[in-house]
Amino acid sequence: MDNTAITPRNLDALASLAWAWSLDFLPRIVSAAVVLFLGLLIARWASRLSGRLLVRAAHVDPMIRPILASAVRYAIVLLVSVAALSQIGVQTASLLAVLGAAGLAIGLALQGTLSNIAAGIMLIWLRPFRIGDYVEVVAGNPIAGTVREIGLFASLIETYDGILVFAPNSTIWNFPVRNHTRNQRRLLSFTVGLPEGGEFERARAVLLQWLVADPRVSKTPPPDLFVDRLEGGESSVVCRLWAAPIHVGDLQRDWIAEAKARLTAAGAEALAPHRIVRTVPPDSDPSRLMAPEVGGPE
Numbered sequence: 001m002d003n004t005a006i007t008p009r010n011l012d013a014l015a016s017l018a019w020a021w022s023l024d025f026l027p028r029i030v031s032a033a034v035v036l037f038l039g040l041l042i043a044r045w046a047s048r049l050s051g052r053l054l055v056r057a058a059h060v061d062p063m064i065r066p067i068l069a070s071a072v073r074y075a076i077v078l079l080v081s082v083a084a085l086s087q088i089g090v091q092t093a094s095l096l097a098v099l100g101a102a103g104l105a106i107g108l109a110l111q112g113t114l115s116n117i118a119a120g121i122m123l124i125w126l127r128p129f130r131i132g133d134y135v136e137v138v139a140g141n142p143i144a145g146t147v148r149e150i151g152l153f154a155s156l157i158e159t160y161d162g163i164l165v166f167a168p169n170s171t172i173w174n175f176p177v178r179n180h181t182r183n184q185r186r187l188l189s190f191t192v193g194l195p196e197g198g199e200f201e202r203a204r205a206v207l208l209q210w211l212v213a214d215p216r217v218s219k220t221p222p223p224d225l226f227v228d229r230l231e232g233g234e235s236s237v238v239c240r241l242w243a244a245p246i247h248v249g250d251l252q253r254d255w256i257a258e259a260k261a262r263l264t265a266a267g268a269e270a271l272a273p274h275r276i277v278r279t280v281p282p283d284s285d286p287s288r289l290m291a292p293e294v295g296g297p298e
Contacts, residue, residue, distance in 0.1 A: 025088070028087050028088045029088060031087045032084040032085070032087035032088050033084075035080060035083050035084045035087060036080060036081070036084040038080075039076060039077065039079075039080025039081075039083070039084070040077065040080065042076060042080075043072075043073045043074075043076035043077045043080065044073065046072050046073065046076055047069045047070065047072050047073035048069075050068065050069045050072045051065065051066070051069040054068060054069065062130070062131040063123075063124050063127070063130060063131055063150050064124055066149055066150065066151050066152075067120070067124070067150075067151065067152050070151070070152050071152075113153065115170045116152075116153045116154065116168050116169045116170045117152055117153060117169070118170075119168075119169035119170040119172065119173035119174075120150065120151065120152055120153065120154075120155075120169040122173055123150055123155070123169060123172065123173060124150060128177050128179060129147055129177065129179050129182070130147070131147055131148065131149070131150070132146060132147065132181075133146070133147050133179055133180070133181045133182065134146050134147075134179075134180040134181045134245070134287060134290055135147055135157070135177055135178065135179050135180065136177070136178040136180065136286060136287075137157075137167070137171070137172055137175055137176075137177055138175055138176045138177070138178065139171060139175040143157055143159075143165055143167055143171075143172075144157075144159065144160070144286035144287075145157040145158045145159035145160060145163075145165060146158045148164070150169075151169075153168065153169065154166050154167055154168045154169055155167050155169060155172060160286065160289040160290055161289075180245060180248070180287045180290075181245040181246075183245070184244065184245075185218050185242045185243060185244055185245075186242065186243060186244075186245055186248050186281075187240065187241075187242055187280055188240070188241050188242070188243060188248065188251055188252065188255070188278075188280060188281070189238060189239065189240045189241075189278070189279045189280035190238070190239045190255060190256070190259070190276060190277065190278050190279065191228065191236050191237070191238050191239075191275075191276070191277045191279055192207075192236070192237045192238075192239060192259060192263070192273045192275070192276050193234060193235075193236050193237075193273055193274050193275030193276070193277075194234065194235045194236075194237060194271065194273060194274075195234060195272065195273075195274055196232070196233035196234050199271065200227055200235055200237060202266070202271060203237060203263055203266075203271050204225045204237070206262055206263060206266045206271070207223075207225055207239055207259060207262070207263070208223060208225060210258070210259075210262055211223040211239075211241055216243055216244075216247035216250060216251055217241050217242070217243055217247075217251070218241070218242040218243055218244065221242060223239065223240065223241040223242075224239075224240045224241075225237055225238065225239045225240075226238055238279075239259075240280075245287075248287055248288075248290070249287055249288055249289065249290035252278060252281075252285075252287070252288035253288060255278075256276045256278065259273070259276060260272075260273055260276060
């Protein structure tokens with residue numbers, strides 16, 4: 001049986017000890033909480049301020065602005081956390097050793113997250129695409145859209161139908177990426193099937209007159225039309241043209257209907273096409289669904 005008895009004297013001693021401990025440590029805890037609270041507010045404010053200043057700085061690449069703003073915030077949070085712990089008596093030297101060991105353990109547990117950071121750094125360093133480019137990630141679940149932001153862990157890609165995709169950087173880095181807007185022009189190719197006895201030269205003249213007058217079609221190199229195949233009296237005419245990326249989607253959507261209307265109006269039954277197929281790019285190319293403003297300036 002425990003011989004220790006709870007007496008008024010023991011209760012008074014415990015109360016005195018608790019009061020002395022409170023007087024000693026409570027101010028430290030309160031000061032640490034205040035430092036931590038103010039530090040988090042300052043970190044958020046500094047991150048937003050640095051983001052606005054970076055937007056105004058024309059010489060800073062838009063790709064690294066979100067990462068620099070995040071780095072400012074995380075650096076302040078780390079410093080404030082160390083300062084708050086020092087307020088309650090934690091030694092900085094021992095704290096750094098504990099943080100090093102914890103960082104190693106966390107790094108081993110979060111290998112996927114660290115791979116996203118490494119992939120983000122490589123995307124910024126090698127720059128396979130920039131903010132505003134229309135890209136297609138050829139993954140198991142393909143992603144196609146306009147790059148809105150490249151973050152430390154993930155990138156934001158806006159699809160043609162206005163959906164924001166939060167794509168981990170490692171997913172983008174580990175698969176081929178098609179950049180639809182990097183080059184100044186892209187090739188479009190259509191095959192027009194003329195009926196038996198169709199007049200190729202007349203059809204060629206009609207289509208060339210239209211394409212040369214269309215401001216969306218590049219003049220260098222000029223549009224080209226030629227007979228690709230003759231079969232059973234029918235001829236397949238290939239039309240190749242180049243256009244700036246900003247106009248590719250419009251041309252892919254408009255060309256077939258416009259070509260049929262012009263040929264039918266110019267030659268009645270003799271030139272009315274019975275087949276028009278887009279061959280380059282193929283039907284699976286998502287750029288035909290791009291909004292007209294996607295792709296940046298010419």
